[in-house]
Amino acid sequence: MISRIDLRGRTLSRRELLDELPRAELDVEHAAAAVAPILEQVRAHGAAALRDLSERFDGVRPVHVRVPADVVAAAVGSLDPDVRAALDETIVRVRRVHAAQVPADLTVDVAPGAQVRQRWLPVRRVGLYVPGGLAVYPSSVVMNVVAAQEAGVGSLAVVSPPQKDNGGLPDPVVLATCALLGVDEVYAVGGAQAVAMLAYGAAGSEDVDGATLCEPVDVITGPGNVYVAAAKRLVRGFVGIDSEAGPTEIAVLADGTADAVHVAADLVSQAEHDPLAAAVLVTPSVELADAVEAALVDRVDATANRDRVLTALAGTQSAIVLVDDLEAGLAVVNGYGAEHLEIQTVDAGVWADRVTSAGAIFVGPWSPVSLGDYMAGSNHVLPTGGCAHFASGLGVHSFLRAVQVVEYDRDALAQVADRVVALADAEGLPAHGEAVRARF
Known part of the structure; x- marks a missing residue:
């Protein structure tokens, strides 16, 4: 079900370590060649191209590319009360964390009569991508929108793929979440065509005052599939992007004290996102590795997304990595640079403080990645594919620019x-x- 990589007794250079570690095989360059004509089609033909492309890729031709504001507002009324309560609590917690991220302006008196000030200014307008393929992500609406709002961005546009079973509109819970956050500019567009619309704007009539369908943005954020990542790569420089976020990843650094059932459940929780999702356990304990493998059999058989999870766990991007000790394990997880890293060891906090590359770190047995996906207060839009070596997760900083003001x-x-x-x-x-x- 899941492969093993035995690094015990081996001293590897960083290059050799990177070659040994599992990683999803994504051909963004190939995808970029495929999406380049799509970007040009949207740039040239606007709203008409968006409808044609939605019909081609999503199997539905949306009546409304821009979702009418009254439809967005009405979606709240259809929310399950428990889901509404969960979303309300998520918004409160995420907003509390992101409000604290806002950096302070500074003033430096370099010499008498010589002053340099630094001001933090929000970008003018942002486009926020919310996936809607194998699963729908109202939680991603919260993560994107709250970070932009707390940064002070004045104009926000949310895009999410049209759904066949919702009349060509985005998922109703996604729409309701937009309404809860006060966002009424929502588009039933997904994939590379959504990135193109946000980057270049889209001309053409739509039944919203007959105006231009969508004005271009300054920054595009949010996760998506390889085609969304490729489109973001191609428009980068014309607009800003957060990162080329790929399939999700979880790495767990654990010793023999970890609960094998907890570890297996956490690996499965991320594997259900996508057949290319990565699930990696790094441990010096053969006994834990054996117990996790046994627990995975039961967890996978019982999960609703069994086939997707099996494909992800059996892929080259997933593995159990055996190491000599936790010190060696730390070197492995720092080399891997996981999107999500759990530490389930004795003195987990001490080991967590020594991690240098991870999108987000989850410390101890009571801080699973699922908590971060929804309600920890942290942001779940995080760097993947090793980008944690040089990139940060989404936050208020993603929508701010530092401007220096010189006065002598x-x-x-x-x-x-x-x-x-x-x-x-x-x-x-x-x-x-x-x-x-x-x-x-």
């Missing part, structure tokens, strides 16, 4: 004028120095 008076400029001239001359840019001399 005459005396302050005079104090450094000769040195500016000296550096300008040294770089062969004498006009830079002359721009300073001209003031005196």
